[in-house]
Amino acid sequence: MNKTIKDIAKLAGVAKSTVSRYLNGGNVSETTKAKIRKVIEETNYEPNSFAQSLKAKKTNFIGVIAPTLDSYVTSTVLMAIDEELRKREYTTLIISTSKHVDREIESLINLSRQKVDGIILISTGITDKHYETIQAISIPVLVVAQEVDAFNCIINDDYQAGFAMGQYMATQGHRSIVYLGVTESDVAVGQKRKQGVLDGLAQAGITDVQTYVSQFDLHNASEVTKKVLETSAPTAIICATDTIAFGAMKTISKLGKKVPDDYSLAGFGGYNISEVIHPTLTTIRFKNEQTGIQAARTIISMTEGEEVQKLQVSGFHFIEGESVKKI
Amino acid sequence: MNKTIKDIAKLAGVAKSTVSRYLNGGNVSETTKAKIRKVIEETNYEPNSFAQSLKAKKTNFIGVIAPTLDSYVTSTVLMAIDEELRKREYTTLIISTSKHVDREIESLINLSRQKVDGIILISTGITDKHYETIQAISIPVLVVAQEVDAFNCIINDDYQAGFAMGQYMATQGHRSIVYLGVTESDVAVGQKRKQGVLDGLAQAGITDVQTYVSQFDLHNASEVTKKVLETSAPTAIICATDTIAFGAMKTISKLGKKVPDDYSLAGFGGYNISEVIHPTLTTIRFKNEQTGIQAARTIISMTEGEEVQKLQVSGFHFIEGESVKKI
DNA sequence: TCACAAATTGGAACCGGTTCCGGATACGTG
DNA sequence: CACGTATCCGGAACCGGTTCCAATTTGTGA
Incomplete structure (x- = not known):
């Protein structure tokens, strides 16, 4: 069975509030710190993040809903998002929908229940149901790859x-x-x-x-x-x-x-x-990398309540191969 | 601000335990049901899953740690895992590590904090640190693509x-x-x-x-x-x-x-x-599909405390193309 | 009509953390 | 040495749910 903060407190001979303070960098004397540290190391204690998040309103998780994983574009964007979010100390949770629209809705609700701070939705089309659901869960949602008036979007040109x-x-x-x-x-x-x-x-x-x-x-x-x-x-x-x-x-x-x-x-x-x-x-x-990085930065701004540009457009470049003949 | 079960209870004129019972299918009279249903619909109420999971020990989330997303093999396995888990009413949370070993450790801890019921680790090699971490978080972990004595594994031959x-x-x-x-x-x-x-x-x-x-x-x-x-x-x-x-x-x-x-x-x-x-x-x-399906089924068995085969080996077939010349 | 069982409901405790508040202790100063 | 202040720590309330238990209401059969 997993230890709780109460167990740690008892083992260290202090109150659980003191352990909590130790964990979160409050005022704790060196001697008590040492005692608590010892117990925590011995027990491999890991705080229960559900209990933490119950009070703290931020989880530092960002959810990403992707239509599929086996496409070059999607996976490139995902990797870029992940990289950038990690730099900002967020963890990325990815859910794939296998291109089922109803699963996008489902995933929005699932992620909102996991209390992610924001959701990046890589979409293939926004329906009324999307609209309703996004309204209902009150979490910032950024739409990538599709343009919708009602939400913040990042699109390819x-x-x-x-x-x-x-x-x-x-x-x-x-x-x-x-x-x-x-x-x-x-x-x-x-x-x-x-x-x-x-x-x-x-x-x-x-x-x-x-x-x-x-x-x-x-x-x-x-x-x-x-x-x-x-x-x-x-x-x-x-x-x-x-x-x-x-x-x-x-x-x-x-x-x-x-x-x-x-x-x-x-x-x-x-x-x-x-x-x-x-x-x-x-x-x-x-x-695609730029799109991913931009998406990560934007969703973070959104969770912090900042104003962001409604519509951001990513660039492209033309690659001339050998597959077109001049007539 | 989001409503809580207490608000719903007050608005419906009942105790919060009654609302909880309504939500989870307990004994509630038709008239009370109607009152509560009405309030919930009007307020778009969504239960806080952190609070739920605090007591309920099961979240029905399975975490998957993948070394990368932009490889054919990984994404195929991921899609198969996701598909199979969804059939069994689980939600898949995917974390990518971009092939950094330390991120695998980090992700194990992160997922354990999200209280997933089990973790599928698609790995490129298990170190002592993996071993320690997996021991420390007491969550079932299934290793895919590498063979390790200490854990349950699914590998290619x-x-x-x-x-x-x-x-x-x-x-x-x-x-x-x-x-x-x-x-x-x-x-x-x-x-x-x-x-x-x-x-x-x-x-x-x-x-x-x-x-x-x-x-x-x-x-x-x-x-x-x-x-x-x-x-x-x-x-x-x-x-x-x-x-x-x-x-x-x-x-x-x-x-x-x-x-x-x-x-x-x-x-x-x-x-x-x-x-x-x-x-x-x-x-x-x-x-790869078979590996994914097998992985999904196995991790579920593991979360339910069933015994599973220590080592499962997926098959392969030879594809003769035109790239080898007979001398 | 009454006794008793079943259904329904509210209250309180609990899950595992965080945080506020007030008391105890240590420290520096006049 | 007395006093004010800063530091440290424990107790209790709280986050938003679930669940146990006891009380109340309802329903049933004799």
């Missing part, structure tokens, strides 16, 4: 990134282009990024872009690409993520075709694995 | 996997082989897997294998490979992980050489991205 990609593809001389996107329920990737691409292309006079929808995983992307190529013959395919681009690449090479000779290909993400794949992928890398 | 790979490489006719491993402080990968490979090769009479050490990341693996190839000219390189193999592949192609024509290459992992890379990688896939 998906529209501009898409725009840049659209423009680039146009300057490379492509006119017959397919866009392989994702569901519109993901506002950032499904809507903004796509709109950016379309507008970037439109600016160059290309308006008849065919768009398709794929899941986020390689396997599905590969299948969708197969269907797409059965009915249309674009010179270039722009994919909403690098993973989707890899899926497309798989299908293309299965069909005995080559990138970029038969089809040009581009993605979004900038995973480091791209360096190994031939041809290297033309893509856009978002500053 | 690294030795057999290595052995299989060694044998295979020998049957393909390779005699001049380099092994690109990792630090021996990682017992499973650094020692057992390597020993398996060496023994597998030795069985075929190949004993003069040169071994080198790389970090786990692509970049470093690429650099080490460069140095290796400056001084030796093997026909095959066996890498301790797929990521290392990708790093080697990068260097090889930078040198204007080809896999498998100039060098045969093999790894361990079986990441799904391998399907996209040409040539596809010959590798060994561990049953």
Whole structure:
């Protein structure tokens, strides 16, 4: 059985208030300190943080809700958040939702019950239910990757990134282009990024872009690409993520075709694995580390009641690979 | 300010014990139930779980300590653990350590303070300090990926996997082989897997294998490979992980050489991205999902005080890709 | 209608800490 | 040596729940 502060006090021959004071750096004489220290060492005593938090209102835990763990972007952001929070003496608790919206809600409640000081929600879309729940638990919540009016947000500049990609593809001389996107329920990737691409292309006079929808995983992307190529013959395919681009690449090479000779290909993400794949992928890398660091700093400010900028936008840079041919 | 059970009781005109009983399904009359329900709905009341856990000894939270989040293996295992724990009505709290051993210790203590019911430690090596800490916090701990006598463990069969790979490489006719491993402080990968490979090769009479050490990341693996190839000219390189193999592949192609024509290459992992890379990688896939599910089930048994098998070994299967040439 | 059991409820103690308050002791000063 | 002050320490109340126990109310059968 675990020792309590009362046991320690009894063993040291002092009152439990004295032990508590010792633990929290109050006024305790050297001789009593020594006695208490001895007992604590001998018993491996660890204070019960539930009891502590009952009175102290701060736990120094920050919860992070992530849609998945097996994506390059998410894990990079998570690692950066964790690193930065640790520097500020916070502990990060991560919960994964496997992309189930109801689990996001559930996790918000779970974390609030664990009395975390703040929650970073890496989201794929905010619903009314999210809104209600966040209101109900009165804990600061920072939304990452999606833009919502009601909350503080950190987002990628998906529209501009898409725009840049659209423009680039146009300057490379492509006119017959397919866009392989994702569901519109993901506002950032499904809507903004796509709109950016379309507008970037439109600016160059290309308006008849065919768009398709794929899941986020390689396997599905590969299948969708197969269907797409059965009915249309674009010179270039722009994919909403690098993973989707890899899926497309798989299908293309299965069909005995080559990138970029038969089809040009581009993605979004900038995973480091791209360096190994031939041809290297033309893509856009978002500053995921920066997003993570920013998120950590912002949530801390929020827990301290400071005003923070409502909307923060992370940058990106364009990576020109070998997967797009100039026509 | 958040409401407490006392406020609810006052507003409903009953004793707080009655509210508690209502919340936990005790004997409460319909009329009282209705009154309390009404008040709770109006106030958005959420019980303080710290106070709850103070008395109730179970929190239904399981902590998982992972060395990193940006590896295919770790995230796959994590997702599987999470999925299985959720089925059993547990919530998973994940803490990443970024491969710092001291953070593993720190995280064990942090999680014990959060009063999780059990901890799954995905480790890269257990030190004396681990041992002491795990003893001190009296919470069930299950070690995954490393074998330690003192604790319950779930491991991959690294030795057999290595052995299989060694044998295979020998049957393909390779005699001049380099092994690109990792630090021996990682017992499973650094020692057992390597020993398996060496023994597998030795069985075929190949004993003069040169071994080198790389970090786990692509970049470093690429650099080490460069140095290796400056001084030796093997026909095959066996890498301790797929990521290392990708790093080697990068260097090889930078040198204007080809896999498998100039060098045969093999790894361990079986990441799904391998399907996209040409040539596809010959590798060994561990049953990560199975490991995760097993880990979840085992830790639950442990929290319930059941006896569990001291050592559980997960299987693997061999994947023959195009990266090894028959000589 | 009465005795007795079952259902319902309130009060108090408890979980393991923190903190306020007041008394005891030690110390420095005139 | 007496006095004021700073330091140290113990006792008690409190945080927000759960649970035990006893009292009250309700319901049942004879």
